[in-house]
Amino acid sequence: xxxxxxxxxxxxxxxxxxxxxxxxxxxxxxxxxxxxxxxxxxxxxxxxxxxxxxxxxxxxxxxxxxxxxxxxxxxxxxxxxxxxxxxxxxxxxxxxxxxxxxxxxxxxxxxxxxxxxxxxxxxxxxxxxxxxxxxxx
Numbered sequence: 001x002x003x004x005x006x007x008x009x010x011x012x013x014x015x016x017x018x019x020x021x022x023x024x025x026x027x028x029x030x031x032x033x034x035x036x037x038x039x040x041x042x043x044x045x046x047x048x049x050x051x052x053x054x055x056x057x058x059x060x061x062x063x064x065x066x067x068x069x070x071x072x073x074x075x076x077x078x079x080x081x082x083x084x085x086x087x088x089x090x091x092x093x094x095x096x097x098x099x100x101x102x103x104x105x106x107x108x109x110x111x112x113x114x115x116x117x118x119x120x121x122x123x124x125x126x127x128x129x130x131x132x133x134x135x136x137x
Contacts, residue, residue, distance in 0.1 A: 011041050011071070018088055018108060019049035022067070027086070030065040031055040035078055039070040046088075061085070067107075076102040 022029070033055045034043025046069055047054040055061055061068075063084040070079060070089045076099070079087050088108035091098060098109065 008041070012045055014090065014110060015042055015045035015049050018046055018110075021108060022050060022088075028065070029067045029086070031061070032067050032069055033058065033061045035068065035070040039068075042071045042090075043069040076105060079105050 029050070029052060031053045032043050032047045032050070034040045043054055046052075046067075055066065066085060068079065068082045068085045068087040070087070079089060079102075083105060086107040087105060089106055090110040091102070095109070103109070
């Protein structure tokens, strides 16, 4: 698996790219649940991009309209607790090397290295070229 270097600008680019993919899918969510604690930053950024509330009460989420977000997934153990939900995650695997049991539980996935140089200090979240999410389901 690739070495992962996540930072705030990269996470923001990831949130923007994921929001664009979700908007293009026409899927309507009513809230986002970020898996504690690693998913909070991405979840919050994505909630702002989609103008959705960030749900913090696990008992208040619903598989029909809640998107589960985590920043990084290796084994898939945590996300396996959310079967039936749409899930968005990042993994350091190359897509072709992602274990099938991991893909079985995921809707949106970003794979590969996150190392990225910002193209501008004035607009640090514009111009990212490597934040492609794949729709798995």
